[in-house]
Amino acid sequence: MPSATRRPRRSAVRRRRWTAVLGVLALAAGAGALTGPAHALATAAAPVDFMTHCVPPPIAGIPPIDGTTTAEITVDNAAPKVGDTVTVTYTVSKPAAGNPVDLALPADIMTPTGKVTLGGAQPGSVTVTGPKKNPPVPGKGAFPPFSMTGTFTVTAPGSITLSPGDYNIHTSYIMELDTPCTVISPPAPVSETIVATDVPGANERSIQLATASGNVGDRVTVTGAKFTPLADITVAGRAAAAETADKMTFKSDANGGFTARLTVNDKATTGVVAYEGSAWTAEKGAGPAAYTVIDDTPLPAGSQKLNSSVAAGTLSMSQAGDTVALSAVNFGTGGASTGDLQTVTVKDFRGGPAGWSLTGKVTDFTGPGGTIGASALGWTPACTTKQGSPSTCAAGSAGTVGSAGATLASTPNGALTGGEFTVDAKLSLNVPAFTAPGAYAGVLTLTLT
Template identity: 70%
Template sequence: MGPTLRRPRRRRWASLLAVTAVAVTAGGALACPAGAAGTNVDFATHCIPPAIAGIPPIDGTTTGNVSVDTTTPKVGDTVTVTYTVVTAAASNPTELALPADIMTPTGKVTLGGAQTGDVTVAGPKKNEPVPGKGAFPSFSMTGTFKVTQPGAITLSPGDYNIHTSYIMELDTPCTVITPPAPVSETVTATDSTPVNQRAITLGSASGNAGDSVTVNGTGFTPGATVTLAGRSGDKQTKDTATVTADAKGTFSGPLVVNDKTTTGIVAYEGASWDEKKGAGPAAYAVGGTTPPTPDGSQKLTTTVKAGTLSMTQAGNAVALSAVDFGKGGASTGSLNKVTVRDFRGGPAGWSLTGKVTDFTNAKFTGPSAKIDAGKLSWTPACETKAGSPSTCKAGSAGTVGSSGATLASAPDGTLTGGEFSVDAGLSLDVPAFTPAGSYSAVLTLTLT
């Protein structure tokens, strides 16, 4: 009986060790959102595995990258930040393969320069199976911060944590040994008259259902009653609490989060959410409890592999209608249809923008033989394919110009994706006495 009992015990602890190995190496196969990435930077990292693993701390090198949705915000704007762990501090140290979708990453990005503080970021519970002794793919986390000061604001990758849900709930924090890590991205904020200076930070970017998270706020109305609330995508959950701002407009209070679909936390003054009197959402993830597989049963798993964000267009040339010399007017046409496919399966939305060069005539030079880029306008349209989780929104009709404009977009959400058809009517306002001839320009579309 002795040997018969010991062998099952070894198999059980091997499974637990495999879970811990995931946490120690901080890996996970999460697709990185599309966008203009910052610079990859290396920094020394100290990871502490759960005590049950029996594995000593790991000191290694993490390669991180921080990107933003805009590098030129104005004071008062909200900037979306994506923190990607390109290369984790270590690889899977065991011979055991690790299952899919057991890891939920959270972390922080450190701000410096004109504005200081930390941005909490969180990623979805999604990873591909990892073979024994195999390297861990990268994973991404997103969050937002409100710009409160003009000038250059630096962003550095910070501490991150891997929460694993496999047999039991485990956490492995990985910290920057010599903070802050090198700067990965810089945004330059311009001054404006900010309507809303309210901002919040969280004591933690994740927790289990029923845990309390500390919400810290600044810039609120002194003495105001402030509602703290969970958000699931763009909807408010039932998890709420109230605090009172002090004489300086600051507060610190707890919010118990029970809803497992929570993706962020907001704070606001008044009876309901109003972005002019609120702050957030700050990214927050809720872990669950996965019961062990009972004796005599078999756990079945499958994998839905994440794809990419891409676009194709029906053609690369558009002939606008001719206009008469001396009369000028609208030279019109239609943009070649663009198909956007978002098969990433994460929480990130997308934006399709365009900008155009001046229209020039190869046979003539000088100001009179040029039609300014600001003369081109469009009327965007967008259709969503049936069954798509996201719904696209057409950009506003108006000038395209050299600085660019939005053609179409889809918002962030708990689950995004789908297929979308985008086009636009084009109109070039040609001055009356523009020299006769053929004029051409390049319209560039960018999907992020």
């Protein structure tokens, strides 16, 4: 389904964002492959067919109709943020029912209503309504195509599927009549998938220390900003991934800020964190801010104290190449054009509590005969964690990549995260049987956050 591609906005989140383009995914058409007459190829079909049970008005005196409905779901934003409102359009190009009576129906007397079924990260439904508008319908003639629209607010990040649901055709002519049509085997096939992301800058909490070091028992002034106003805040010392006994709890001010003086007694303290709630989370915390406890304990005669430190690094990615040659398919047969993603290496050397997510989205494949839609590309991801890494990566689900995108791999938040990871995927482009001969290419963009 065609959908608008939005340029990513810069995030205020304190995570470094990496984007890489896996140059060209090329469907190579070699000798004997895709040979035959050239013709324009439309974007891969978005409409779906599903069986519906339609009940004509009792006055018609005819039994229910079990037939095929052809419909399509489109959205105004295929890559929303949590909190965004998405407008959904449910277009029925071929209703399963028709005018149940011999009497012709005049123009503009039909009002359609229906439901769009949501799945994936945000299960539920969207109520949609169409305008009171239609061409004349002859007696016992097929109902004309119609569209209905509605909106919903995105409440969760991830892939959200949209499928056609039940619909009703109301006619207002001489009398008020309804023809409800229900999906026989719900849910109907998925017609559209959108990928929602967290709101940029959702966690903008921050802390600063008045000094980066102090003696055992000294107080360090901690200043916080952009916490929830009047929330319970805990400021604590941190020794690697564990908290120390140096801790204090208080409430933030009416603007979400605070100033606290934390007494640091633990010689092992290497940083200070602040968070809302009863325990540290990356979503509602800030830090750690580096802090060094100066141990002034006298040394035995003839001794030397050795000090060392570990510097935090960055989150980065690299790929083995920028081109993938997918296998050729034959004109008239079509099928799966397959290949392997160029291996991606992710290095998380930040040493903090945040995990990462690697996602990808692809453009339509263009060639001499037109385009093969982005939704025709699927992948089966795989991810390997290097031994000794604090985090363990999880491969994304096998399925469609599309222009909206999908997750290739990720690691969760934790007390201490990091490591080195190798990400791969099996790629498969579903090429329609009579695609015009030639080479087709699309661009797969990978984004690490």
